[in-house]
Structures are given as C-alpha cells and as structure tokens.
Amino acid sequence: MTQPDYIIVGAGAAGCVLAARLTEDAGTTVLLLEAGGSDRKLTIAMPAAIPFVYQKKSLGWNEQAGPEPYLVGQMIDEKRGKVLGGSTSVNAMIFNRGNRLDFDGWAAQGLKGWGWQDVLPYFRRMESFSEGASATRGGNGPLKVTRAKAAHPLFDVYMRSGEQAGHARPADHNSGDQEGMHIAQCTIGNGRRWNAAQAFLRPALNRPNLTLKSGLQVVRVLFDGLRVCGVQLSDGTRIEAAKEVILAASNVGAAKLLLLSGVGPADDLRALGIPVVLDQPHVGQNLENHPGVNLQYAARREDTLVSQLGLAGQVRLGLEWLLFRRGLGASNFFEAGAFVKTHDGADYANLQLEFLPLARRVVNGKVTVFPGFQLWMDLSRPQSRGHIRLRSANPSDAPEIVFNHLKEREDQLDMIRSVRLARDLFAQPAWDGIRGAEVNPTADMKTDDDILTWVRSAVGTSYHPSGATRMAVRPQDGVVDAECRVHGISGLRVVGPGVMPRITTGNLSAPTYMIAEKIADAIRGRKSV
Incomplete structure (x- = not known):
C-alpha cells in the first residue's frame, strides 16, 4: 500500500470498527496503526484473568491522573490499553449501552442524528446478543454479548436485597429501560473475552485493502495549511493519507495527539514551543470520568467466592477454562449491578453499582482478595470537569491529567448519598446471617462529614475518561462536528469516547463501538442503517 485513503490511529474499539467497515468497500484502502502489540495472550483471552491484565x-x-486538588492531592491510576483491541483487551468486559436519555440529551444540543432512536440501529448492527434479536437487540453482529450466569448464591442475595429496598428489575437494561437492578451483560463469547480485535479486526485482516501495522507510535499529525496530509511516527517516518486521518486513539490519546500537532489552546502550545496550526481552546477540556468508591463488608469464607479461589480452586478454574472454555475462568466476576438515582430529584439514574461476591484490596501493587463482598459505586453523570494538558513537547512524556473529582458540591453530596444508599441495600433482610462487619469504610463513619472525609481518600475511577475532544455544532463550543470532523481542519476526524458531548450512564466501550459504526457510515456516504 503506497498511499492509503485513510490512516486510522489506534486499534481499539473505534479503530477496529472503522477499519473493518471502511474496507467492506473494495475500492477503499486503509492503514491501521497501533502502538501496542498482539492481543493473543491467555491472560487477555481468559475473562477471569482481569487482575493480571x-x-x-x-x-x-x-x-x-492528579494530583487531584479536591481529593487531598491523591494520584489515581488510569488504565487504557496499549495493545491490539485497545482498552477492550484490558477492560472488565461489562456491556452497557447507556441511558436512552443520554443520547436524546446529545440531540437536544443540536447534534442531529444522535438521539436514542437514531443510534439504536447501530447498537443493534454491531452486536450478537445471546438471547436473540429483537426490536432493540441485534442477533448477527460481530460483537458477542452474553448475559452473565451469576451462579454464585450471593448474586441472588444481592438482587433480592435490591428488590427489598424498592429498586426495579428491568427485563433488559440495555433496551432503553435502564433503571434498577440487573444481571450484567458482558462482551464474552464462547467463554473468552470478545474484544474489538476478535470481533471486528481479525475477520477483516485478509482483505487486500486493509493493512495493519502494530508497534508503531504516531507522534503527530502532519498538515499542509489547514488540511491534514498524513502522520509522523516516533522514528521520524512520515506516512501520507489520500483522504483522511482518523484519530481513534482513545480520549487521552486523541487529545494528546491534537495538542502535539498544534491544534489546541494557542497560548499553551506556544509556551511549549509547539507551532500553532489552529487555536482551539476546547482540546483537552471538558474532561469527564466516573469517580467511585468500594463499600466492603466482611463475611464467612464459605459464603463468598473466596472459598472457590484457593490453590485447588485456581487449578480447577484454569483447567476447566483451558479445556472447555467454561466455569469461573469464563467469568469477569462483575456479574450483577444496578443503575439507580441517588435522590428523588434526579431526572434519571445517576449512580452505577457493580457487585462482587468477594472483597478485594491492593497490597504492594497487587490485587488480593479476602472473605467478604463489595459494591462499587460510581457517579454516572458527575458535574465536575477536568483537563488534559501537555507537560512538554516530547511525545514520550505522559500528559497532565486532572479530573477535578468532587470539585462540585453536588458530586460530594451524591457520593455521600451513594454510601447511604449502599448501606441501606446491605441492611435488607436478604443479607441477614451473611453480612459481617463493614470493613471499608467502617460503621462508625456516620455523619456526612465522616463519609466525605473517607470518600476523598478512597475515590478511584471506572477508567471511563471522555469528552476531551467533545462534539458540538459550533467550534466555539467543541472540537468536532456531528460527523466527528475537527472544526476548522479538513481531512481530520476524531472517533472515540473523547467526542462524547456528555458522558454516558454506564461503561464506555459499547457507546464507543456505536459511535464508530455511525461515523463509518457517514464516511461511506451511508446516512442510516
């Protein structure tokens, strides 16, 4: 391939979809560039191996990320994949489309074609749901989606406690009726992680019009005036594109590349000695994530999943998965959750819960488990915003990432309400005889001030950064237009979670796949499914 029509930067969810869909047209040539290496590793394929990944x-x-100024200067690890499949090769495989009102909210900002009814066909096209096709679910798409088995007894206890606490239980939380308790849906197929490379890229790699090059890092986009002409790699190599360069390099990666290339706040770029191509103050701004905490209780070993994870249990887990692709090895363990409101004034669910029938802690950088159970609670639609900025003009330097978690008082109140809501859930009769002492925080932390003090020290994230290259009708309000073209630049798009004008209610892989499906159609001149 001498000069491809399209250069796609990043082989994650968005990049794999785009590469597969664009090359369905035999006359279109695509070069897909990925900084990481192969995803063909047992730890990636086995769902239960998430901690090792x-x-x-x-x-x-x-x-x-950090230091976070509203979390007593805390630094927070952020995970994004540097491997084929991108973050879909390292995530927890939880499949949540988001709330229909999320997308209707995008459309209400003037972004035509992004309402729930507009995006639903793309959600359907991309998936093969294990329970079959319907008016809202897809049955023959590349991405395998299964409902978790949730076989451990504590999952049933958790679900019953939610019903006792007054929470609904929708039949399918991914069909538009999201609020309430649910058994999780996961991107697991045939007992293995079904990542973007497995679903979209690998079936397309035999096409002569698709070239994949991995282990190559793009360090900047090249311009001829205000038109993009190609990319530059870390070794100095320049590659030209005949039509477009598409940045599918994650929220952080895409924002960083734009800034390194001279598209961003002019004063910041000049201060680092980067020639300004376009003064676009929104690049790196509007940064969102889902901040959360784990509430943990002790329990008897025999009542929890820990009883199955001793040495003999681990051997059985590994053998059963290797031989038959079933058993605990085929589980991501996050098999039940919920979307609920933290208060009656919320217009729709603003809190996500994920339950585990064991308790985990990090000791010397390693995840260890202990007898108990825990509930992860994250704010699905936080009000606080952060930023991504370059520390230097050196592409090897990590950018400055600050989320400003809990800056806004409403986010503080929602975290306090979340802890109280979770305590109420575990106080239900379903847990009688099972729940032990509250471990994290401790039961003596009762006042709002006590809880907030603990939260500030305990906040982590769900690894869902978004919004740093947000979509907007006008360049005064965002970085890309409704077809993900960078305002003021020709031949350049950004496709991925960074373009979300507002973060979705749930995990971000599913809507990222959808965005790429939709933009692939826009590039191909197909306006609807």
Missing part, C-alpha cells in the same frame, strides 16, 4: 504494564500506557 490490569497489572501488566506492557499492555497499558501507565498514566496517572
């Missing part, structure tokens, strides 16, 4: 530095960019 998280700890493998070679599979990620090893970035930290």
